[in-house]
Amino acid sequence: MTPSADFWRGRRVLLTGHTGFKGVWTALWLEKLGAVVGGIALAPETSPDLWTMVGRPLEADGFLDIRHADEVRDRVAAFAPEIVIHMAAQALVHASYGDPAGTFDTNVMGLIRVLDACRATPSVRAVVNVTSDKCYENREQIWAYREDDAMGGSDPYSASKGCAELVTASYRKSFFSAPGGARLASGRAGNVIGGGDWSADRLIPDCVRAFEANKLVVIRNPLATRPWQHVLEPICGYLTLAQKLFESGDSVAEGWNFGPADTDAWPVRQVLDGIIEAWSDGASWVQDDAAHPKEAMLLRVDATKARVRLGWQPRLPLPLALRWTVDWYHNVRAGSSARDLTLEQIAAFEQLAKIH
DSSP: OOOOHHHHTTOEEEEETTTSHHHHHHHHHHHHHTOEEEEEOOOOOSSSOHHHHTTOTTGGGOOOOTTOHHHHHHHHHHHOOSEEEEOOSOOOHHHHHHOHHHHHIIIIIHHHHHHHHHHTOTTOOEEEEEOOGGGBOOOOOSSOBOTTSOBOOSSHHHHHHHHHHHHHHHHHHHHSOSTTSOEEEEEEEOOEEOTTOOOTTOHHHHHHHHHHTTOOEEESOTTOEEEOEETHHHHHHHHHHHHHHHHHGGGGOSEEEEOOOGGGEEEHHHHHHHHHHHHOTTOOEEEOOSOOOOOOSBOOBOOHHIIIIIOOOOOSOHHHHHHHHHHHHHHHHTTOOHHHHHHHHHHHHHHHHHTO
16 A cells, blocks of 8 residues: 555645654655645754755744643644644664653653644544654564564663653553544654665664765674665555544554565665665775674564555565665765655655555
């Protein structure tokens, strides 16, 4: 299933975190589908940043911190959305070690502020809270995590996302279950890649920065295995879930994994080989021997439920996702429009979905 313009055209959608990497791709796709999109987000934290590169979508909405309850409530009420997609977060594991309190404040209390604003706004029919595959208690097990596995997280970021899932479940039962009222679901995705990510301590941005400077990229954990997927894969899942939630309510008001096929859960070293092959120009890497905070070595999620019940499935095999990602950075570096490239890849993804 691919998002349908017939459903989204004219639909009022509030997107939090629209200045972030995943948020920009989502905002552009929603605008392409004809939705009326409003936003709540902070200013971008990286330089360069994708939001500026694609023309600052939703710039007129200004910047707003989701931890500011009164301002969030007023913004949601004024926009009167039908659907809310909550992506705003402190999204980096390493940053969470430097500011654990800020991470929990944003990812847990910020979520609560958004949900309280949604339940106070009569127009809201569906809310999708975007969390992370790191919400699960990671036992370094060989099998993939399913939606009914225990929440957890040893580092502050992962723990905050586990907490966010518990808050979502509590609010769903307490405030989003009244007859005829709004419904609440969550989406949990793995490591996403794609053009325009400039975050610190992420594999693809680290590679791009190093390779463009003709340097070796320094890698912490080349054997760590993750469920890699192009950014459009989970976004397709979130939009599909939002539509189903709007149309079907209780039948999909729960947590959902959006992850790649098992064959695309690769160790970092294998992903590096794919990036280097696509990049060429003498790109290479070296292992970082310095001490770093502990990271999980093995993580996979099982997206069977989304495939069976939502009709969602991954479309881009990881080698092709890596090629799309490298091509995006190469073409932008050569002078192509970041906005045009992003929209072209969204259109190509839509066409790819139609033939599956």
